[in-house]
Amino acid sequence: MTEKKNTQAVGMAFMGMIFFLFGFVTTFNITLADKFKAVFDLSDFAAQLVNGAFFFTYFVLSFAAGSIIKKIGYKSGVIMGLLLVAIGSFLFYPAAKVLSFPFFLFAIFIMAGGVVFLQVAANPYVTALGPSETASGRLNLTQALNSIATYIAPIIASYFVFKAADSALSPAEAAKSVPTPFLIIAVVVIIIAIAVYLLKLPVIPTQGEEKKSVWKYPHVILGAVAIFCYVGAEVGSAAMLQRYFQEALNMARSDAAMMIALYWGGAMVGRFYGSFMLSNVAQSKKYLYTALVMLLALFVGWFVRREITDGLIFAGIALVNYLAIQLGKGKANRSLAVFGIIAALLLVLVMAASGNVILWVGLSIGFFNSIMFPNIFALGVDGLDKGELSMASGIINTLIVGGALIPVLMGLIADGLGVRFAFILPIVCYLYIVFFALIGSKHK
Secondary structure, three states, X not given: OHHHHHHHHHXXXXXXXXXXXXXXXXXXXXXXXXXXXHHOOOOHHHHOHHHHHHHHHHHHHHHHHHHHHHHHOHHHHHHHHHHHHHXXXXXHHHHHHHOOHHHHHHHHHHHHHHHHHHHHHHHHHHHHOOOHHHHHHHHHHHXXXXXXXXXXXXXXXXXXXXXXXXXXXXXXXXXXXXXXXXXXXXXXXXXXXXXXXXXOOOOOOOOOOOOOOHHHOHHHHHHHHHHHHHHHHHHHHHHHHHHHHHHHHOOOHHXXXXXXXXXXXXXXXXHHHHHHHOOOOOHHHHHHHHHHHHHHHHHHHHHHHOOHHHHXXXXXXXXXXXXXXXXXXXOHXXXXXXXXXXXXXXXXXXXXXXXXXXXXXXHHHHHHXXXXXXXXXXXXXXXXXXXXXXXXXXXXXXXXXXXXXHHHHHHHHHHHHOHHHHHHHHHHHHHHHHHHHHHHOOOO
């Protein structure tokens, strides 16, 4: 039993590292949309093609990645993903040299292909590492580590990309600030790929009994649609909030990019809550962990602008997030429904509010996105055999393409009606997630 627990701990530690990596890469790319808008003088619609190129890759490759991983195994799938991330990262250098927006989009597409392999391999691996009842808790923990990266990425982008761009005299000079962090990412990723190749990891079978075609499980398909809505709403809201802060609050582009880190920081805090609130951790330990997460929220809120008021407001939102998760009573579907309703209401408030209320209400949405991906995924694959997980993961991850389509549609709405009205689309997405949580996730 002890040996089995140690093996699971090694597997979880390894997956935590992978989740951190693809979280950083994903959010760094999302943050760049506003940078490319300035460098290439793009419309809101064209700028959102940065997100489109990244997330469209899921639609193109996820199902194929699931089939390949089923044949070669999770470890080889992760190594393949890491190498693709490295290749895509290296391509940012020639793209900046020739100052070509389509070349940048191609580099993003290749890098995203690697992230697809990492995502398709990582989620079912974590799900299969223990009992299905606590799968959402394990996924929330690894997603929390993913969110540490998504919190850090906009801050790094703000310091090393946006501030350099703001002081640049020409588009060519501004574009020179983009490749450096990606070249560093490429080197780090290659080192990780070598380490993974040499590391002995717990083996999770990818072959097994297939009771029926995965396509015939309604909750898998409805879960995939819920992932489409969740990723589209999360990515689109982050991108448009960054734009809306500049428009409504007259905030500098670099400051808006930095503040959006708190949107992702809220997701991190909420996922840490989910990692123990949706697991079988003893009640006494839950109180201790809650206090530690509240201290983390205070630090995260303070860190961005080094203002204690920000830390206190952020910690206050974290407390509301904790109380909201209590309404779920430890059940993945009920918690998901509660968070979907709150996220939709917060966006309505963003559309109606003015002043700093827009800032803090908008940033608080990240808290309520927090448990959505792990809970949707866990509910979507619930009851499947281990041999069916990689194919189901491929189907579900294919519809991460929502992160490509919904932000682009929001960009079109913003160009035609204004940024404020673009938030109507993610509101509809959150309402579908509520439907999936309460009705669509049920299966025999």
